[in-house]
Amino acid sequence: MKQLVVLFSALILISCNKYKVEGTATGVANGTNVFLVTSDSTGTPKPKDTVKVTDGKFEFEGKSEKPEIAYIAFEKTPNGNVGFILEKGTVAINFDAKNIEKNAISGTKNNDLYQSYNNANLDIQKKVKAIYEANGAFMQKQPETDEEKAKAEVIMAEFQKIQLEMDKRSKDFVAKNQNSFVSLLLIENLFYNNKMEASKVKTFYDGLDADLKETTSGKSVKKHLDTQLPLEKGNTEKKK
Structure with missing residues (x-):
């Protein structure tokens, strides 16, 4: 039996x-x-x-x-x-x-969230597509003249502006969908690109279900936290 x-x-x-x-x-x-x-x-x-x-x-x-x-x-x-x-x-x-x-x-829950996130950022995808369509050939070569260098700086500034908006939207999405795999993926990306403080990432990580912590991304975030938390704490103490 x-x-x-x-x-x-x-x-x-x-x-x-x-x-x-x-x-x-x-x-x-x-x-x-x-x-x-x-x-x-x-x-x-x-x-x-x-x-x-x-x-x-x-x-x-x-x-x-x-x-x-x-x-x-x-x-x-x-x-x-x-x-x-x-x-x-x-x-x-x-x-x-x-x-x-x-x-x-x-x-499924995460795929519905993933689609929702993508839908909310269709306007940004269109902006990026428009930049590539308008400047594709130019972006394939190394700027040589002052005029070309100035144009390259303008294009780079456009991409940086779009990236900042994308980072903000990602953080807002995470705030509204704390305990989800999609948010974990976004946190992992933000954290590794130095766009989110270790202390805030730890708060998010601590709120995850155990099965999410055991995913590849969950383990990756934990490993990075173990390195970055002491550094962040040390920098904070130096400023005092």
Whole structure:
């Protein structure tokens, strides 16, 4: 009886960790390879699974121990990548090869949050796209004349302004969605780019559920905190 209970518990655990990715691929030929890509322990992207587009659709199934950032990649398809959160549950991905702004993800808590974050920043994405479209050729070469150097400084200033706005929006998003994997990803990025104090990151980290702390990003933030907290404390004491 005890062995049956253990086996039943194990089956429940495996079932709870299952993921399914259901997708549509508008404008993609049937038979096209679709790759599910995650990162290994060194951060190197690695294909986790491969399927083919059939009748404009594709599907992945597997087991997910903890949330992680992933993306779908369509073979020989321009702009054929869609980022999402791989986690237990069913994730819906809609891909449009001719209009990437129509790409969408949904179905689980973190993917709904991720899509919400992306939707809120569509205006910034359009600004960045406009800068590249207007200055793409110029940005590929080294400025030589004073006029070119001045133009390069103006473009850089535009990007810096956009980055500051993006950082502010990320912090606002985190404040409203404290205990989530998406916020953890944003915190990790802000922290490693010296855009958030260690003490504030610690407050966020301490409020995370245990399973989020065990993710790759959770461990990364903790490791960086162990280094940066003493330095921040030492600098604060020197100023007194």
